[in-house]
Amino acid sequence: MSRIEDDRRTSTPKQAEEAGGLRSVGSALDLLECFATEEELxxxxLARRLGIAKSTAHRLLSTLRSRGFIEQDEDSGRYRLGLHLFELGHLAQVRHPLRAVAMPICLDLSRRTGLTVNLSVCDGADIVFIERLESPESGRNLSESGRRLPSHVASSGKAIAAWNPEFAQVRAEAGFPPRARSTVRTRSEWEAALRSVRKVGYALSEDESYDGISSVAVPIMDARGPVTSALSFLGRRHDLGMRLPLLVQVLQRxxxxxxxxxxxxxGGMPS
Incomplete structure (x- = not known):
């Protein structure tokens, strides 16, 4: 008899009900994750992506739709993320303590440089941009590109990982999928990149997250623990290269x- 079967036979009805409820919650969250890369599905x-029956997918969608987490297009019948998720996401952003402190500084940086300014934190093997002030001068519209990137393709990821060994190790274990022509692809390249960051005090990403686009980042140091956040500029490679020494100074300050x-x-810096 398998362990799963044994657990089912020995569990109480209440425990079985709780386990089923947790599985349903997990499935609903997995369904929402599908929309991270697709506007409508x-x-x-969804059933194919999640490996579940269409009837199960429909029940999940109906529940999420009733709570405003999912919307359905009346003409196509396809689904998209709902406005209630936007509300909650906005609250999570504006209530983040780092973002609240950094926002006036980021606005000043954007105004003074004409570049896109990013404020990021580490999460798993990735970085998440908790604030992005876009500039049309940066050469790329990022509004539809999402707020999460693998840490090895972004200057912010390198800037954090260089002073956060645990974060660097999580990325190494997750691997280095290529994204653009100069993306770090091996563990040795990753380790060499982090050594370089520690040596010069800042991180560069050139043609690594987007071809033709560069970024420069510095860590936001926490004297009481490992680095978990970074501040960066993003723009055309030529524009950043011409101003790099000054931009690094401005970021570090x-x-x-x-x-x-x-x-x-x-409580100090958020973890």
Whole structure:
């Protein structure tokens, strides 16, 4: 008898009900994750991606739709993320303590440089941009590209990983899928990149997340623990290269201001 079968035979009805409920929650979250890369999906698409029956996918969609997490297009019948997710996501963003402190500084950086400014934190093997102030001068519209990137393709990811060994190791274990022509592809390249970042104090990404686009990032240092956040500029490769020394100085000065303000808050830097 398998362990799963044994667990089913020995579990109480209440335990079985709780396990089923947890599985349903997990399936609903997995379904929402499918929309991270697709604007709209049909029932069959979702069922295939999740490996579940169409009837199960439809029940999940109906429940999520009733709570505003999913919307259905009346003409096509396909589904998309609902406005309630937007509301919750916006609240998560504006209530993030790092973003609250850094926002005035990021606005000033955007105004002074004309570049896209990113504020990012590490999450798993990736980075998440908790604030992005886009500039049309940066050469690429990122509004539809999402707020998460593998850490090895982004200057922010390197800037954090260089001073956060655990984060660097998680990325190494996850691997280095290519994204653009100069993306880090091996563990040895990753380790060499992090050594370079520690040596010069900042990280560069050139043709690694997007072809023709570069970014430069510095860590936001936490004196009481490993680095978990970074501040960066993004723009055309030529534009950043011409101004790199000055941009690095501006970023480092701004990162120190953010770290100082965070340390004055109860609890200090967010983990």
């Amino acid at each position: 049909g029932v069959s698409d 701004s990162a120190r201001r953010i770290a100082h303000e965070m340390m004055r808050r109860p």
